[in-house]
Amino acid sequence: MNRKILIRLLACVLVMAFTAGNMILWADSSSSEDVPEPINQGTQPEDDYNIITISAAGDITLGSDADSSYVNSFDYEFNLHEGDFSYFMQNVKSIFENDDLTIANLEAPFTTATTKAEKQFRFKANPEYTAILKLGSIEAVNLANNHMYDYLERGCKDTLLHLSNAQIGYFGFQHKYLTEVKGIKIGLLGYTGWDNSSQKKAEIRKAVEGLKTDGAQIIIVSFHWGEEREYKPNTVQKDLGHFCIDIGCDLVLGHHPHVIQGIEKYKGKNIVYSLGNFCFGGNRNPSDKDAYIYQHSFRFFSGVLDAEEGQVIPVSVSSVSSRNNYQPTPLTGAERDRVMKKIQKYSMEL
Numbered sequence: 001m002n003r004k005i006l007i008r009l010l011a012c013v014l015v016m017a018f019t020a021g022n023m024i025l026w027a028d029s030s031s032s033e034d035v036p037e038p039i040n041q042g043t044q045p046e047d048d049y050n051i052i053t054i055s056a057a058g059d060i061t062l063g064s065d066a067d068s069s070y071v072n073s074f075d076y077e078f079n080l081h082e083g084d085f086s087y088f089m090q091n092v093k094s095i096f097e098n099d100d101l102t103i104a105n106l107e108a109p110f111t112t113a114t115t116k117a118e119k120q121f122r123f124k125a126n127p128e129y130t131a132i133l134k135l136g137s138i139e140a141v142n143l144a145n146n147h148m149y150d151y152l153e154r155g156c157k158d159t160l161l162h163l164s165n166a167q168i169g170y171f172g173f174q175h176k177y178l179t180e181v182k183g184i185k186i187g188l189l190g191y192t193g194w195d196n197s198s199q200k201k202a203e204i205r206k207a208v209e210g211l212k213t214d215g216a217q218i219i220i221v222s223f224h225w226g227e228e229r230e231y232k233p234n235t236v237q238k239d240l241g242h243f244c245i246d247i248g249c250d251l252v253l254g255h256h257p258h259v260i261q262g263i264e265k266y267k268g269k270n271i272v273y274s275l276g277n278f279c280f281g282g283n284r285n286p287s288d289k290d291a292y293i294y295q296h297s298f299r300f301f302s303g304v305l306d307a308e309e310g311q312v313i314p315v316s317v318s319s320v321s322s323r324n325n326y327q328p329t330p331l332t333g334a335e336r337d338r339v340m341k342k343i344q345k346y347s348m349e350l
Contacts, residue, residue, distance in 0.1 A: 049299065050183065053098075057092075057102070057278040058280075059255050061108040062125040062129040073281065092330065095313065097137045102140075103138070111159060140170065142255075144191050144192050185218070190224075191222075193236060226256050226261070232261060232262075249269070254274045259288050260346070263294070263312070263343070263350075286324060289318055292312045294310065294313075
């Protein structure tokens, strides 16, 4: 048999195996082994195949409320570790380094501004803390949330400047992010999802169509939505999530509830309703420290998406249980299994 034909036949078998399983790859909850690694990108069955793996994390606040005390704050932890920018992401960096794109929700402006919004909680981060994202291999962040304007227009503008200087991509509100990985264009959009009005949907549709015109082959929408401390998505979340898939988006990611919610498979695509917190300086000791990194792999053959697969990596927002030390850490053993079962339960209810 011609060698080229044989290679193509083997490739087809691999694709069939790739698509045969569930869209969400769950680890066996009875096993004590670690969560499976994402699909190996270094061994493609043929040159025409590309696998793009994207990791997503929840709320990142590299600071604290302006009026809160210093002890056990984010800055306190930073100084406790002698200003080591790599400290916070050191337990997840290997995961993010081995993907193709890592995204998260940035829920505090990088600014030195002092004029604050009139609201209960106002977060901001030292502009130097962009190094935490950079050293943690986080390439792009969502800005569309309820804290990006805590220091008004200047705080947001400062954030864009400092992210640009650190060569970190950003998206959300009126900003879109278009990047290219392995010859595949990826478009990112971000919104607050408090309502599912026709105006909101028209805004999203126009942006999605714009990304398609720009050549985006993967479109991911990130929503800051839902109700705090609720483990189930509300009707607005579900409607917006379904709408995005209906108009051609490939993946929907959610955050804001500060706890995890399930993952829904809808028309062959995944809607991740809440990733939970991640490196979150807004709470020094949350009662629920469960979260997860969501990874999604897209397989392209000759530039066309032909298969995809998702998996979750359960984490704790802290490497210690007694408080929040702002160091997200993958869970293992019984704790990993507990959180995995929790995510499975919430997902099955969807």
